[in-house]
Amino acid sequence: MNDPVPCAELTLRPLSARSVVLSLLLGAHPPELPVRELVRLVEGFDVGGSTVRAALSRMAAAGDLRRTDTGYRLSDRLLERQRRQDEAVRPHTRAWEGDWEMVVITATGRGPAERADLRARLTALRLAELREGVWLRPANLRRPLPAELDPVAERLVTRPSRPALELAARLWPLDAWSATARALLTRVGRARRPADRLTAFAAVVRHLLADPVLPPELLPDHWPGTALRDACTDYQREQAGQVRARDTRT
Numbered sequence: 001m002n003d004p005v006p007c008a009e010l011t012l013r014p015l016s017a018r019s020v021v022l023s024l025l026l027g028a029h030p031p032e033l034p035v036r037e038l039v040r041l042v043e044g045f046d047v048g049g050s051t052v053r054a055a056l057s058r059m060a061a062a063g064d065l066r067r068t069d070t071g072y073r074l075s076d077r078l079l080e081r082q083r084r085q086d087e088a089v090r091p092h093t094r095a096w097e098g099d100w101e102m103v104v105i106t107a108t109g110r111g112p113a114e115r116a117d118l119r120a121r122l123t124a125l126r127l128a129e130l131r132e133g134v135w136l137r138p139a140n141l142r143r144p145l146p147a148e149l150d151p152v153a154e155r156l157v158t159r160p161s162r163p164a165l166e167l168a169a170r171l172w173p174l175d176a177w178s179a180t181a182r183a184l185l186t187r188v189g190r191a192r193r194p195a196d197r198l199t200a201f202a203a204v205v206r207h208l209l210a211d212p213v214l215p216p217e218l219l220p221d222h223w224p225g226t227a228l229r230d231a232c233t234d235y236q237r238e239q240a241g242q243v244r245a246r247d248t249r250t
Helices: 017-026 035-043 049-062 076-089 112-124 164-171 174-190 194-209 225-249
Strands: 032-034 065-067 071-074 100-105 128-131 134-138 153-158
Touching (some): 017 032, 017 049, 017 076, 017 194, 035 049, 076 225, 112 128, 128 164, 174 194, 174 225
Antiparallel strands (some): 032 071, 065 071, 100 134, 100 153, 128 134
16 A cells, blocks of 8 residues: 655655755756756745855765756756656546556566565556555556566556455555645645745645546545645746746846
C-alpha cells in the first residue's frame, strides 16, 4: 500500500536556499533563469544574496544545476523530476473502461538496493502493491509503462473479480491522503508571507506525487485532489507572472 504524506509533516520547516532555488527552477518552463533574476527571486523568500550565490555554486558542483552563458539551468537528471512534478499537477488521464494495469515481478536474485529502486520506480508510476511482486492500478492514465521493466517483470491487463471500489480502498490509503490534502489546502489558504507560501506549496507538490490519480468512479465523495491541483496551478501561474514581470523591467 502506498503511504500518503502524513499529517504530522504539516509542521513544515522553512525551505533551505537550495530548496528555494530548486522549487523556482522546477516550476519554470524552460527551467533556466539568469543569475541576477534567480538571486532576486530567491531573496524574495527571505534568503540573503550571498547565501543564494553560495548555494548556486554548490548545486552546480553537485550536478543539480548546469551553468549556462547567462544563468543556471536544471541538470538533465532533474528534468525527469520536473516532468514528474508537472504530471502530478496536471495528470494525463483517459476514460476508464474497467481494465487494470498489472505488473508482476519475474526477476529473481536481486539485491536489496535493486529491489528498493524497482519499488520506487513502480510507485512513481502510480502502481500499488497488492502482494509482494504484484503491482496494479486502474488503466486510466495516458502513459505507457516503460520498456525497461521488460527484463524484470511481466506486464498484463486484467479485470479483477474483487469489486473495483473495494480493491482501490485496499491498495491506497484514500482517507488519509484526503485528510492531508484538506489540511494542506487550509495551510496554503492561510499562508501570506512569500516564504510560507512557497514552503506550503512545496508540500502540496510532494503530496500530489502520492495521489493515485484514480478514475472518478473509484474516488471517495468530496475528493480534494482537484482543488489541491487547482490551487497549485494558480500558484505556479502567480510565480511565472513574477518572473515575466521581472524580465520586463530588466
